[in-house]
Amino acid sequence: MSSGAVQTAVPLPRPCSAARNVISFARREVRDAVSSRWFVLCTGAFAVLAVGVSFMSLAGSGSSGFAGFGRTTAGLLNMIMLIVPLMALAAGAGSIAGERERGTLLYLLAQPVSRLELLLGKYLGLGIALTGSLCIGFGLSAGVLAAKAGGADAAAMLMLVAFTCLLAWVMLSVGMVVSVVSRKVAVATGVGLFVWLALVFVSDLGLMAGAIVFKLRVQELFIVAMLNPLQAFKMGVIVQMNASLDVLGPAGMYASQTYGRTLPWMLVGVLLAWGVLSLAAAGVLFQRKKSI
């Protein structure tokens, strides 16, 4: 090694702005995600399922245009509620825990960056990668609809994409909380899976059981259902399709009659609250964590 390595003078070091550091971490995260097997696998799986569901929905209905798209959306909705939270939770759970397990977290934190900048950068990067992954799947699905049904309701399709991306960012926030408190990726992934199970299956069954056991009134049932981001997502998509919430039973009927046009904004608000509060919790926990 040349001793000249230390002979070049540069200006006195100054730390970067927070925004610049966040963007640096986000760019690195996107680059790492795009070149990872995880990203390729998730994108491929989502695209195949989205195209498959679109194709089968249209083939079964024999209809075209918006009617065909409505049926396709119903199929896509159930698929999205299973796959997207799983993808986002897994991505979020592996983020900080992965850096910690590889020993790279310590090295990154030894640079002139704050813990919050690192967390936000990783969140932003993973969110962008997830959004890209979902857009590829939806793009292919829209292509199938256009080719087979002669066109789909573009506004409704865009609304579905937007709601799905919002759901992905929300579940990514939840995954970040899990990641911050976990020492190993395996533990973080396990906890993430448990959260996914709880939100997807246990809360639905719990809601039904709770309604019977505690004799919940319809407004209470609606509020409890709204606490689950997946239920808020489902109601939001159905409302945005101009379909009646009657399909969701008495709670849906109550919601549409009571809140009317404000309902979509309430549902978006619930999702945003989940995302913001989870990310804030992840930030606070990460800042306070004593060991790296």
Added chain:
Amino acid sequence: MIRAERVTMKFGRVAAVNGVSFEVAPGESVALWGSNGAGKTTLVRCLLGILRARGRIEVGGCDARRRGKALRSLVGYVPQELAFHDDTRLGSAMSFFAGIRRVPVSRARELLDQVELDGHERKRVRDLSGGMKQRLALAVALLADPPLIVLDEPTSNLDAAGRAAVMKSLVALKQRGKTILFASHRPDEVASLADRVLVLKRGRLIEDTRPSLLWPSEAGVLTLRLFVDAERESDAAGVLRGAGHLVNLNGHGLCVAVPGDRKAEPIEVLHRSDIRVRDFQVLADYQPDWSRS
């Protein structure tokens, strides 16, 4: 450059660093010396503001608790083993850290050239040897030309050639007036680089001294491997430690750190204790892990 006052870091009930106070002047080179678990690495992490310790830490006038980010911009850190994503290419890793350190990419290229890693930009980190990784870590640490370099056992995973290359760079840094704080368990490195040695034991600073007082020899420190009867090895190690020698018992003889001009001393010490030395070797270029002494 560094001021540490009553620094204490506890994990649960265990104090990894306990009430450590010291100062390091600009341009000084200071070694942290101690066995495994003495608190060297924890102290380094506290100084970088990564772990929030009790007490007061200032680097270049920046308080670790309140201005950790500004503090770290004054420090180039070289870990024991470079931790990058294995899939990252060397060039993109340097570009990333150049962005974080707010220096142009041309500076990153220049440093890669100077640490003799130019031409390897397309290589992935997993394909680099231990020595190359450590040179890369040194290049990252020097990106912004920080006034303080902190190294945590930087040569512990390197072969003799790699160690010599890293030490040569560190000596050049010292000559240029950089402040250096490094943890090491090799007497030869401490003797050749450090102006002062901070001796840590169970998290406490037990001695702030000079290498020449810790190993009083200008002839350098060598390793003497002694062969005694197997059943007497433990006794011999105890006798030598009692006489103030650094001893490493690793199953392949008894290694003792000796000043180059007093190589026979351990043999005399053992002879006085009726322990017969069957054979010995002088190992000029071998240093066992003295921290296990």
